[in-house]
Amino acid sequence: MTGMTSSTKTDKRDNLINRIDFPDTLREFVQEFPDEAACATYLEKLRWPSGFCCPACQTSGEPWRQTRGRLVCTTCRHQTSVTTGTIMEKTRTPLTSWFEAAWHLTTAKNGFSAKTLERTVGTSYRTAWTMLQRYRVSMVRSERGQLSGAIEVDETLVGGVVHGGKRGRGTSKSIVVIAVEVKEPKGFGRIRMRHIPDSSGTNLQPFICDVVAKGAKVRTDGWTGYNGLSKYGYLHERTVLSPSGDPAHVAMPGVHRVASLLKRWILGTHQGSFIPAHLQSYVEEFTFRFNRRTSNSRGLVFHRLLEQAMITSPITEAEVTFGYDWSKKGKRS
Numbered sequence: 001m002t003g004m005t006s007s008t009k010t011d012k013r014d015n016l017i018n019r020i021d022f023p024d025t026l027r028e029f030v031q032e033f034p035d036e037a038a039c040a041t042y043l044e045k046l047r048w049p050s051g052f053c054c055p056a057c058q059t060s061g062e063p064w065r066q067t068r069g070r071l072v073c074t075t076c077r078h079q080t081s082v083t084t085g086t087i088m089e090k091t092r093t094p095l096t097s098w099f100e101a102a103w104h105l106t107t108a109k110n111g112f113s114a115k116t117l118e119r120t121v122g123t124s125y126r127t128a129w130t131m132l133q134r135y136r137v138s139m140v141r142s143e144r145g146q147l148s149g150a151i152e153v154d155e156t157l158v159g160g161v162v163h164g165g166k167r168g169r170g171t172s173k174s175i176v177v178i179a180v181e182v183k184e185p186k187g188f189g190r191i192r193m194r195h196i197p198d199s200s201g202t203n204l205q206p207f208i209c210d211v212v213a214k215g216a217k218v219r220t221d222g223w224t225g226y227n228g229l230s231k232y233g234y235l236h237e238r239t240v241l242s243p244s245g246d247p248a249h250v251a252m253p254g255v256h257r258v259a260s261l262l263k264r265w266i267l268g269t270h271q272g273s274f275i276p277a278h279l280q281s282y283v284e285e286f287t288f289r290f291n292r293r294t295s296n297s298r299g300l301v302f303h304r305l306l307e308q309a310m311i312t313s314p315i316t317e318a319e320v321t322f323g324y325d326w327s328k329k330g331k332r333s
């Protein structure tokens, strides 16, 4: 492979990803994925690291190769393709476009909106949106591990324009609850977020139980929705803000920081607009990128996204259009 001469780099990669190479720069990306065949070969390596295995009869062995990427099992004659059963199933979009989209999503600091993707990759808006939505669902598979240590949890309001309306809990803006690992003496670790219909305990507590490991120290404000956290096995630390109002960033620096980044991202990359049914998709994408912000190699993040895409089941057109039901994500094994 061209442009990959540094032996240290190769050694490190061998340890990281079992000898599957990935591009580090745009130039390498362009060189490595000039056409459909190159993309398909890469996906095959991700999907079947030890060689093709028939999804029908589980026999391993090189399949017959037909036109349009069809793979035929030599034992049971089952026909499949590298994208069948994955988030890219039945796509009519060229793999080169999928790869370009993944590259921009993972290497641009703030990702791309569907609008920008449409212009950059040269697809229709609908195609750009579809790729984004499907990738966002793939991103979540890798966000399973629970947060641990010291965690700040608080809600923030995003979107909408409030004209002197109600403030605080109970407005018509969308509510996102945020959990942030706080490092000692300073700095933040991983995050998780969930779009919730309201700030009651029936939404806040299940979120915390899903994303935070038992035994963790959970910091919240004095809101009643956080009552009773200790009975779920958490060390609950409450900071009751004084009526005069300590600024939120004093008590909850992590959540405050993440919330302002999230809002800035929605304002910047997405021009401040989103459909509430899709908000969870947006925050999942934000979370994926945030949790990999310190990765030395953007190419590795690109590689991980495609790897996830290969083990994520297809979603329906309705889910692409009207919003994915994220509650079922947690129930899948």
Ligand SMILES: [Zn+2]
Pocket: 054, 055, 056, 057, 058, 059, 073, 074, 075, 076, 077, 078
């Ligand atoms: Zn077979």
